[in-house]
Amino acid sequence: MKRKFWLQAFLVPFLIILTGCSSTKENQETTAIITSPESTKNAIIGTPIALATKIKVPAGEEIPFCHGSGTHKLVTKDIQITGTIVFQTDDLRGLYTLGGSPLTSKQVIPDNLQSIMIGFSPDGNWFAYAPFDSGVTDGIDHFDLTLLSAEGKELNQSLDLVQLEEYLQEGYWFMGNRIPSFWISSDLIYVTLYARNPEETSTAYRLGDFPRILDPFTGSWENQLLDLPEYDLSSPVGISPDRSRALYAEMDGLSLWDYDRGETIRKYSFLIPSLEGLSLWSPDGSKAAYVNLNDDYSEMTGVIIKNDGSYLPLVNKEFPKAGLFIQYASWSPNSKLLALAVAEGEDINLLIYDAISEQYIHQCIVSKALGYDPALTWSPDSAQIAISSPDSPILLYDLPSGNIFELAQHGRVKGWSDKFPLNLP
Structure with missing residues (x-):
């Protein structure tokens, strides 16, 4: 397997070290969301931001906009x-x-503990996270993973890293920084780790996960599952939920593997x-979206690739409109x-x-409330999207009503x- 290492000019000050997540849980219930010890106590719940039109777009016509951002007013209904x-x-x-x-809102892990959250499995039955520490320690040979079930069970795994010494020595381990760890299916997790490049000096680090x-x-x-022809370790692999396909990056393009x-x-x-x-397979495994994040110079930055190999353009310099670059993408559960x-x-x-009509159906400007590095999280019924970003409000986009x-x-x-x-649990 082809292995390429990218160097980083600055020290990545994070790693996974042997640490126990405290069993003490501060369960604090409130009708306002507590976001940090310093946050204001009067968090606003239910502020309408904008109203989106509900019109499908014929091919070649402009995507309908929301009616526009509104003022922050507290709504009376729940x-x-x-x-x-x-x-x-x-x-x-x-x-x-929440x-x-x-x-x-309830607090289930106290603010003095840091953790890497992998999130819910696709079937919604398990939640996975790993303790995090910003210290620096050489020679780490394992890290801990905690699984919580919807039935109240807790499973703790101490995961062996010794076998990875073939690739990276004296590892400084950190899960999911640039590309976060995520569930491939309800029984597999794509884990991303940072580590020192063994062929370079002690201050040299790989840029990629x-x-x-x-x-x-x-x-x-x-x-x-990562033994793929011409695979570049610095790029993520999109593995379909049924493990029949892999969409991955090579130096000169993408490859779809059977x-x-x-x-x-x-x-x-x-x-x-x-x-x-990012290579993102739809939950049913019928297609994948590949997107280059924060790329405003390439001709093509997003594409839909079906599992038979056919494809559709998603974003380029002129489509669906000029001057776009992608910051996040997420498939609905359906x-x-x-x-x-x-x-x-x-x-x-x-x-x-x-993806059914193969066209964009609407767009909505949310910049007045959203900062950098946005994330999109769908509701289980595919009817709502949570939009969140560091130091910015958590927004809820309700597709049936068009409200945010x-x-x-x-x-x-x-x-x-x-x-x-x-x-x-």
């Missing part, structure tokens, strides 16, 4: 959300849940992958819609792409499940 949202405050601290009617595939229930590494037949289905040289590329957070000049625009509400003053959403209670 906001209804399906299931439980989980989010963190700044600097990976604490963990909070849900119920009236809308209620170091990917591994983990069975979290047995603690075993399924690394054979695991069952052991061959390349098709190569795509018209899109040059970046260090911040695999019908793809949400994109794109930067358009100084604005952040939310685009919704309909403010749920909390700031926080980063880490998952959404209709099976977990507000008080996580």
Whole structure:
């Protein structure tokens, strides 16, 4: 397997070290969301931001806009959300849940603890996270992973890293910085690690994440899924939920791999992958979206690739409109819609792409309430999207009504499940 290492000019001051997550949980229930010890106590819940039109766009016509951003006014009726949202405050601290009617927040991990949140499994039955520490220690040979079930069970795994010494020595380990760790399916996790390049000096670090595939229930590494022709370790691999396909980056384009037949289905040289590329399979495994994040110079920055090898353009310099670059992408659980957070000049625009009609159906400017590095998290019923960004409000976009509400003053959403209670196990 081809291995390429990218160097980073500055020290990455993070790693996974052997640490125990305190069993003490501060369960604080309130109708206002507590986002940090310093945050104001009067967090606004239910602030309407904008109203979107509900018109499908014929091919070639401009995507309908929202009616525009409104003023922050407290609504009188309760906001209804399906299931439980989980989010963190700044600097990976604490963990909070949000849900119920009236809308209620609970703190389940105290703010003095930092954790890497992998989130909910696709079936909604498990929530995974790992303790985090910003100290520096040589020779780490394992890290800890915690799984919480919707039925109240807790599973703790101490995961072996010794076998990875073939690739990286004297490792400084850190899960999910540039490309976050995520569930491939309900029994596999795509784990990303930072580590020192063993061929360079002690201050040299790889810029890209170091990917591994983990069975979290047995603690075993399924690394054979990464044995792909011409695979560049600095780029993520998109593995379909049924493990039949892999969409991955090469130096000169993308490749779609058939695991069952052991061959390349098709190569795509018209899109040059970046260090911040994402390969995102729809939950039903029928198609994948590949996007280059924060790329405003390439001709093509986003594409839909179906599992038979056919493809459709998603974003380029002129389509669906000029001057866009992608900051985040997320499939709806029903695999019908793809949400994109794109930067358009100084604005952040939310685009919704309909994968059935193969066209964009609407867009909404949310820049007045959204900062850098936005994340999009779908509700289990594919009817709502949580929009979150560090130091910015958590927004809720309700597709049926077209309304956008403010749920909390700031926080980063880490998952959404209709099976977990507000008080996580």
